[in-house]
Amino acid sequence: MxxxxxxSGTAWPWRSVAITGASSGIGRALAEAxxxxxxxxxxxxRDAGRLAAAAAACRARGAEVAATVLEVRDAAxxxxxxxxxxxxxxxxxxxxxxxGTGGIGEPAAQARAIFETNLTGVLNTALPALEAMAAxxxxxxxxxxxxxxxxxxxxxxxxxxxxxxxxxxxxxxAWAEAMDGVERARGVRFHAVCPGYVxxxxxxxxxxxxxxxxxxxxxxxxxxxxxxxxxxxxxxxxPTYLGARLVGALPPRLRAAVFGRLPAKAASxxxx
Ligand SMILES: NC(=O)c1ccc[n+]([C@@H]2O[C@H](COP(=O)([O-])OP(=O)(O)OC[C@H]3O[C@@H](n4cnc5c(N)ncnc54)[C@H](OP(=O)(O)O)[C@@H]3O)[C@@H](O)[C@H]2O)c1
Numbered sequence: 723m724x725x726x727x728x729x730s731g732t733a734w735p736w737r738s739v740a741i742t743g744a745s746s747g748i749g750r751a752l753a754e755a756x757x758x759x760x761x762x763x764x765x766x767x768r769d770a771g772r773l774a775a776a777a778a779a780c781r782a783r784g785a786e787v788a789a790t791v792l793e794v795r796d797a798a799x800x801x802x803x804x805x806x807x808x809x810x811x812x813x814x815x816x817x818x819x820x821x822g823t824g825g826i827g828e829p830a831a832q833a834r835a836i837f838e839t840n841l842t843g844v845l846n847t848a849l850p851a852l853e854a855m856a857a858x859x860x861x862x863x864x865x866x867x868x869x870x871x872x873x874x875x876x877x878x879x880x881x882x883x884x885x886x887x888x889x890x891x892x893x894x895x896a897w898a899e900a901m902d903g904v905e906r907a908r909g910v911r912f913h914a915v916c917p918g919y920v921x922x923x924x925x926x927x928x929x930x931x932x933x934x935x936x937x938x939x940x941x942x943x944x945x946x947x948x949x950x951x952x953x954x955x956x957x958x959x960x961p962t963y964l965g966a967r968l969v970g971a972l973p974p975r976l977r978a979a980v981f982g983r984l985p986a987k988a989a990s991x992x993x994x
């Protein structure tokens with residue numbers, strides 16, 4: 723596949739990229755990293771102003787941009803967005819929200835909103851994209867399309883401080899990895915992206931220390947490098963990944979005791 727010079731200075735091969743949650747944080751950083759002359763970006767977000775700013779930044783890097791205000795919980799709107807995009811070589815199902823218990827408990831409305839956004843919202847774009855990709859001709863590398871699901875290292879830790887967030891991320895991480903095992907046969911690759919702490923509006927008010935916190939630009943670079951290398955699971959940074967696997971392996975009562983010593987994220991979904 724012909725390599726392009728991406729906005730980050732690294733050459734990425736994808737010429738048609740669709741991103742949900744492109745109006746902020748990791749999604750916007752992915753968009754800017756992919757932006758280059760000859761690249762078409764389909765950017766989706768909820769907030770029209772933030773989305774327009776992201777689109778302008780990508781156009782300034784030479785990309786052609788189609789920006790769409792999209793609610794990922796609206797399955798029909800997501801299907802229309804995918805159908806209207808034409809050929810997509812790489813989809814990032816990235817939009818997500820977070821929320822914790824505040825050390826008290828998780829409100830029912832928050833738990834539902836997190837699952838509807840982080841799990842059903844991922845399926846709402848990934849499933850129509852899968853069928854569209856399976857029907858399109860392969861690129862020079864033999865791959866018809868790639869679906870990168872942005873999960874989290876939280877997928878590996880059932881933290882009592884963020885039940886719905888951890889569970890929603892575990893679900894999409896497992897789903898993407900299992901789908902990669904079966905959909906390769908049709909020429910479609912899935913990638914489970916599992917970042918550690920990234921400096922974005924989602925983490926801006928976390929009341930606990932965030933080890934190895936990185937900028938969104940670095941997260942985007944690591945994500946794109948992992949996809950270019952064909953990794954099914956893209957987990958970073960490794961010290962946080964290792965810590966998550968170790969804490970995740972603790973017996974549930976011991977894990978709860980560890981988390982009981984830490985302050986919990988507030989009980990309101992980010993950006994809700
Ligand atoms: N930051 C971290 O440390 C971290 C670590 C691991 C994984 N992640 C995951 O990375 C992804 C991006 O998070 P971020 O840190 O970049 O957060 P962010 O800055 O808050 O961005 C979240 C994005 O998702 C969009 N979004 C939220 N709910 C949506 C909905 N119902 N419909 C459509 N779009 C919606 C937002 O749109 P608007 O801004 O337009 O409302 C925004 O573009 C999330 O899936 C998150 O769980 C983040």
